[in-house]
Amino acid sequence: MTIISVEDLTKRYGDRTVLDGVSFSVRQGEIFGLLGPNGAGKTTTVECLEGMRTPDAGTVRVLGLDPARQTRRLRRSVGIQLQESQLQDALRVGEALELYASFHPRPRDTGELLEQWGLAGQRRTRFGRLSGGQKQRLFIALALVGDPEVVFLDELTTGLDPQGRRETWDLVRDVRDSGVTVVLVSHLMDEVTALCDRAAVLDGGRIVAEGTPADLVAATGTPVTVSFRPTAPLDLDLLAALPSVERVVSTGGTVEVSGAGPVVDEVTATLARGGIVVAGLRIRERTLDDAYVRITGGDA
């Protein structure tokens, strides 16, 4: 079921068009990534979905509502991750959660949320005294306190150490598994690969790719590279003639074969047929990082 649909969304700031016919949809219960370099228009898109900005053209629906016109009804069902500047340093963690819970008709149990997000021991701690990771977890807990159907998370793990990032990813998966649809704004490829069920890549105000992380990689035809040292003479033309192979280079006894598609299968089958044993076999898999750089023209 489609929870969010965006069709031909256009937004201008003055005479500058920052969103130029953006279309994508988000299904219920998925983690959907909105990925793109700085200034691509991610935040503007999400602000249109949250009802904070009014599109100049196009149609946006979130849970069947028009965010620009039915903002209040929408706010009951969506959770939005705050930015740091939006909480006062003197506010205690428990107070912040109670305050935000009071804005919602059927809030979640705040004690349970504190427990879930590892903040039970910080209930009386002032916001200004929390660590970066604790602040980030509090922002997510605040986004969830209204028991939303959709939650928007923006630059989720900024400032967290590797351990903190992984723990946060696990918690976001739990959020998804509890039935909440998650829209994640990120410019971090590893985050999108690890977390998102699907993602759209935004560049210069347009969607330039959309699909699962694997789809995005495949769509760009980013090369796979296989390298090895043959232990017997090898006819490189045999490899160059394989359908998926684009390039064969031999330097200092190491052969490097690259291409898009089933390169690894074709090369290993050819070697096996020729009875050629190889040493130091390495396969460099394509990654979303490579795909992203290709899609956005290297502006990562």
Ligand SMILES: Nc1ncnc2c1ncn2[C@@H]1O[C@H](COP(=O)(O)OP(=O)(O)OP(=O)(O)O)[C@@H](O)[C@H]1O
């Ligand atoms: N209120 C505004 N007035 C004028 N221009 C704006 C405004 N807000 C954003 N912009 C411009 O619109 C473009 C898109 O900005 P947006 O914040 O949506 O991009 P983003 O992909 O979220 O980037 P970042 O990752 O840097 O936050 C940028 O060039 C930005 O400078």
